[in-house]
Amino acid sequence: MAGLTLYTNPMSRGRIARWMVEEVGADYDVEMLGYGGTMKADAYLAINPMGKVPAIVHDGHVVTECAAICAYLADAFPDAGLAPVAGEHADYYRWLFFAAGPVEQAVTNRSLGVVPTDDQQRMVGYGDYDRVVDVLEAAVSAHPYIAGDRFTAADVYVGSQVMWGTQFGTLPKRDAFLAYAARLADRPAHVRASELDDAAMAEMQAAG
Known part of the structure; x- marks a missing residue:
């Protein structure tokens, strides 16, 4: 099990977080949540009481809000070179x-x-x-x-x-x-993330 889990839905702002996770090149697990169902269930509300995606859990730490997720992952995975350097x-x-x-x-x-x-x-x-x-x-x-x-x-x-x-x-x-x-x-990373989310969307739509 990876130390990073992404909670998302392919028809949401979670696509931003997926792109960022792909950019840093980390191993990660994905939990796909449904609107009005698993997204509002107690298990997920314990992670994000707002009942919205995306959220990440990294080594036991929860981060929500897309901009925060992007900034956090840039700092957590410095080898990706996505955090600001001098002058930026x-x-x-x-x-x-x-x-x-x-x-x-x-x-x-x-x-x-x-x-x-x-x-x-x-x-x-x-x-x-x-x-x-x-x-x-x-x-x-x-x-x-x-x-x-x-x-x-x-x-x-x-x-x-x-x-x-x-x-x-x-x-x-x-x-x-x-x-x-x-x-x-x-x-x-953007192409890869889009392909993964598009495939997940097709699966969710096929499952009804």
Whole structure:
């Protein structure tokens, strides 16, 4: 039994965590959970009381939230070279948490039809959707990767937001977004993770 277990569902943000696990090259076990079933069962709620995926358990330690999982695994498996090095920390943490905070909130609210008024924009962490998109575009345009000239764990999370957003229409298909996504899509770990999750999805759908 591996010291790392991924709790996920192939139709969830768990695909981000799967990609990150594949990037670090660790041996890991997978527990596939169903919405409304095993995801809400006592056994899993003991791991993540939110009843949501993904979560990882590494050597007895629980980590939830995709951005946290990416940052944790980069530190836990330093040989993968995905943690920030000198000169990268500021952009690495800034854009990792910008994507986990303002981008996630702005995209979710827009998808739900929630548009803050001018006064409400002072209360929400992202201000307004258009501003978030413009700032994100500038971030992915500044360097080949989000923290500089090389791929890091922050690109797993930010890149997932951009790839999903442009694919499903929650982000506009601006040239900078498409170019950034293209730099990430062919990474062997991303391809491998996508194939594994696509196969798991087919199995779950076939099982009903």
